Amino acid sequence: MATIQEVAKYAGVSVATVSRVINTPDKVKKHTQFKVENAIKELNYEPSVLGRSLRTSQSKLLLVLLPNVSNPFYAKIINGIQDKAIAFGYNILLCETDSDPDREVIYFNMIKNKLADGIISMDPTVNKKKLIELSNEYPIVQCSEYTKDKTLPFVTIDSKQAAYQAVKHLIKLGHKKIGLINFDKKFLYASERYSGYEKALKEFNLEITDDWIYNTKHLNFESGQQAMRVLLDQIDRPSAVFAVSDVLAVGALKELHIKQLGVPEEMALIGFDNIEFSNVVYPPLTTVAQPMYEMGAISAQMLMSKIKGEEVESRFLEHQLIIRETT
Amino acid sequence: MATIQEVAKYAGVSVATVSRVINTPDKVKKHTQFKVENAIKELNYEPSVLGRSLRTSQSKLLLVLLPNVSNPFYAKIINGIQDKAIAFGYNILLCETDSDPDREVIYFNMIKNKLADGIISMDPTVNKKKLIELSNEYPIVQCSEYTKDKTLPFVTIDSKQAAYQAVKHLIKLGHKKIGLINFDKKFLYASERYSGYEKALKEFNLEITDDWIYNTKHLNFESGQQAMRVLLDQIDRPSAVFAVSDVLAVGALKELHIKQLGVPEEMALIGFDNIEFSNVVYPPLTTVAQPMYEMGAISAQMLMSKIKGEEVESRFLEHQLIIRETT
DNA sequence: GTGAAAGCGCTAACAG
DNA sequence: CTGTTAGCGCTTTCAC
Numbered sequence: 232m233a234t235i236q237e238v239a240k241y242a243g244v245s246v247a248t249v250s251r252v253i254n255t256p257d258k259v260k261k262h263t264q265f266k267v268e269n270a271i272k273e274l275n276y277e278p279s280v281l282g283r284s285l286r287t288s289q290s291k292l293l294l295v296l297l298p299n300v301s302n303p304f305y306a307k308i309i310n311g312i313q314d315k316a317i318a319f320g321y322n323i324l325l326c327e328t329d330s331d332p333d334r335e336v337i338y339f340n341m342i343k344n345k346l347a348d349g350i351i352s353m354d355p356t357v358n359k360k361k362l363i364e365l366s367n368e369y370p371i372v373q374c375s376e377y378t379k380d381k382t383l384p385f386v387t388i389d390s391k392q393a394a395y396q397a398v399k400h401l402i403k404l405g406h407k408k409i410g411l412i413n414f415d416k417k418f419l420y421a422s423e424r425y426s427g428y429e430k431a432l433k434e435f436n437l438e439i440t441d442d443w444i445y446n447t448k449h450l451n452f453e454s455g456q457q458a459m460r461v462l463l464d465q466i467d468r469p470s471a472v473f474a475v476s477d478v479l480a481v482g483a484l485k486e487l488h489i490k491q492l493g494v495p496e497e498m499a500l501i502g503f504d505n506i507e508f509s510n511v512v513y514p515p516l517t518t519v520a521q522p523m524y525e526m527g528a529i530s531a532q533m534l535m536s537k538i539k540g541e542e543v544e545s546r547f548l549e550h551q552l553i554i555r556e557t558t
Numbered sequence: 559m560a561t562i563q564e565v566a567k568y569a570g571v572s573v574a575t576v577s578r579v580i581n582t583p584d585k586v587k588k589h590t591q592f593k594v595e596n597a598i599k600e601l602n603y604e605p606s607v608l609g610r611s612l613r614t615s616q617s618k619l620l621l622v623l624l625p626n627v628s629n630p631f632y633a634k635i636i637n638g639i640q641d642k643a644i645a646f647g648y649n650i651l652l653c654e655t656d657s658d659p660d661r662e663v664i665y666f667n668m669i670k671n672k673l674a675d676g677i678i679s680m681d682p683t684v685n686k687k688k689l690i691e692l693s694n695e696y697p698i699v700q701c702s703e704y705t706k707d708k709t710l711p712f713v714t715i716d717s718k719q720a721a722y723q724a725v726k727h728l729i730k731l732g733h734k735k736i737g738l739i740n741f742d743k744k745f746l747y748a749s750e751r752y753s754g755y756e757k758a759l760k761e762f763n764l765e766i767t768d769d770w771i772y773n774t775k776h777l778n779f780e781s782g783q784q785a786m787r788v789l790l791d792q793i794d795r796p797s798a799v800f801a802v803s804d805v806l807a808v809g810a811l812k813e814l815h816i817k818q819l820g821v822p823e824e825m826a827l828i829g830f831d832n833i834e835f836s837n838v839v840y841p842p843l844t845t846v847a848q849p850m851y852e853m854g855a856i857s858a859q860m861l862m863s864k865i866k867g868e869e870v871e872s873r874f875l876e877h878q879l880i881i882r883e884t885t
Numbered sequence: 886g887t888g889a890a891a892g893c894g895c896t897a898a899c900a901g
Numbered sequence: 902c903t904g905t906t907a908g909c910g911c912t913t914t915c916a917c
Binding site: 246258260263285287288 | 890892893
Binding site for chain 1: 559604606607608609611612626627628630632633634636637640649650651652653654661664665667668670671672673778779783808809811812815834835838839840
């Protein structure tokens with residue numbers, strides 16, 4: 232790769248002029264500009280982002296932290312982020328953290344080192360303190376997950392309310408024995424969806440039965456299937472189950488097929504997220520839709536505002552109950 | 559963020575010594591080391607990757623290019639890459655290109671600019687020329703996709719042979735009318751799987767019927783569903799279908815459910831990849847398994863060898879026919 | 886309009 | 902063992 236020096240020499244000008252041609256062409260005589268542009272083309276020169284970043288402290292790169300890429304939930308959000316980012320001349324880098332604090336630190340360092348201009352975090356707040364600390368100095372926005380004390384700007388949905396509605400839907404259908412397949416409560420949404428579940432049951436004077444609640448360790452099909460297996464093993468078992476994630480619900484559905492139970496007659500099931508897959512399984516899954524693309528787009532927008540130094544306001548987006556055939 | 563100068567001043571040593579403490583602590587007296595380490599802690603100092611990269615031309619970062627994150631096929635590969643990379647002290651950055659040459663260029667520049675030490679590309683060779691050109695100067699490995707002329711090291715499977723086996727499986731089951739749901743042939747695997755399909759039919763003297771072949775524009779459920787819809791609309795329609803990707807197959811399966819066709823009695827179906835979904839749908843999908851995790855791990859291993867300047871050899875990994883309940 | 890020179894944060898050769 | 906210094910590639914005053 233040619234450097235700016237070589238271009239300068241080739242064009243018979245100073246490096247400063249080359250830099251000007253690239254960044255502020257108006258400040259350069261047409262003729263000089265032409266010479267330089269020719270040299271650039273001739274030498275196949277491309278400015279070094281490294282040198283530039285070191286100097287200007289900006290990289291036009293955005294970091295997106297996510298627990299893992301295998302959950303399709305994130306894919307749609309990423310689309311939203313990407314489209315917005317590109318429109319503003321930014322590019323995004325996806326960072327899979329596996330919810331591992333050590334991994335997070337590495338990516339945090341990238342922003343400290345000016346390798347990235349901002350972060351959109353979808354991680355649960357494992358490093359909550361560090362994240363907040365970081366946000367005092369650098370532009371950071373949370374997406375989906377958020378910190379309750381509102382120190383960090385976020386865009387998410389009202390998980391409690393959404394879960395409440397989902398469970399209420401089950402109750403309205405006549406179910407009195409409602410199970411819950413939940414995920415690790417270190418995810419704020421998991422604990423909030425639990426609250427919504429609790430609220431709905433209480434409101435209708437249904438008792439909370441611990442045996443009907445299963446918290447999975449992982450967020451994948453197997454865990455959902457395993458959870459349903461346990462739930463079905465009860466002598467007195469629920470007639471409907473609310474899973475806090477479609478991935479879990481789909482896994483649960485598989486177990487229902489294996490046990491040859493009629494859905495929704497023998498067991499009703501409702502998921503959460505409305506990932507594409509939820510509408511492809513058989514029978515199509517009733518679920519609570521999150522506006523994933525929009526969440527991504529808005530968080531990107533917010534991040535760009537923060538980068539510009541503007542104040543931003545956190546947002547709760549609308550969710551929507553989508554009734555299909557498992558309830 | 560404190561700089562190395564501040565640390566040096568605080569510790570009462572030169573910047574060189576600070577640098578030594580960080581990079582080659584053995585070359586420093588224990589006492590000095592202690593002073594410096596204390597200063598580092600005190601000032602909360604972390605070395606700037608930027609400054610270091612500019613100087614050493616290495617970033618310990620690997621770029622992974624992929625068309626899009628929504629295909630679960632990539633998730634498993636990424637796991638493999640990640641585990642290997644971390645073991646070698648590297649971190650990975652995921653770059654979603656949407657198969658857009660312009661997007662690719664941006665990420666290509668990252669390596670030119672020493673922001674990354676190497677690239678694992680899972681993109682179809684849109685920028686084939688540029689990629690090859692780049693690989694002369696920088697460590698690049700292809701994963702899953704590959705260039706036929708073998709100028710670039712790759713790890714993949716024998717798609718033609720795998721497709722051949724899949725279709726043969728269908729034929730052995732007595733099917734004579736076999737449809738194909740294929741993807742855009744700019745993906746090498748798509749054209750190879752077509753060849754395998756062709757080879758199997760020819761071997762058993764079955765005619766290739768253009769009406770039974772549908773090439774999708776996108777790789778998602780809807781496209782698969784749409785493809786199956788078209789296939790079913792024929793007056794003389796196939797009794798079995800081979801889809802070159804599980805995502806497509808799962809979409810096709812949905813259409814079969816909608817039309818209430820018995821699977822596999824009225825329509826047999828076989829997919830490709832063995833993504834987790836394929837075993838969760840109902841009925842579980844027969845498919846050709848790719849060793850995704852291994853593909854990722856090996857390509858990461860290869861890339862690291864390349865970075866060290868070693869010669870590497872491309873590899874074809876083993877696939878495996880997994881017979882479940884759709885055939 | 887243009888050039889010279891300083892400096893972003895770091896490492897490595899050289900000298901002591 | 903440690904310090905001095907040059908320089909990675911770029912942008913941006915400050916002169917001219």
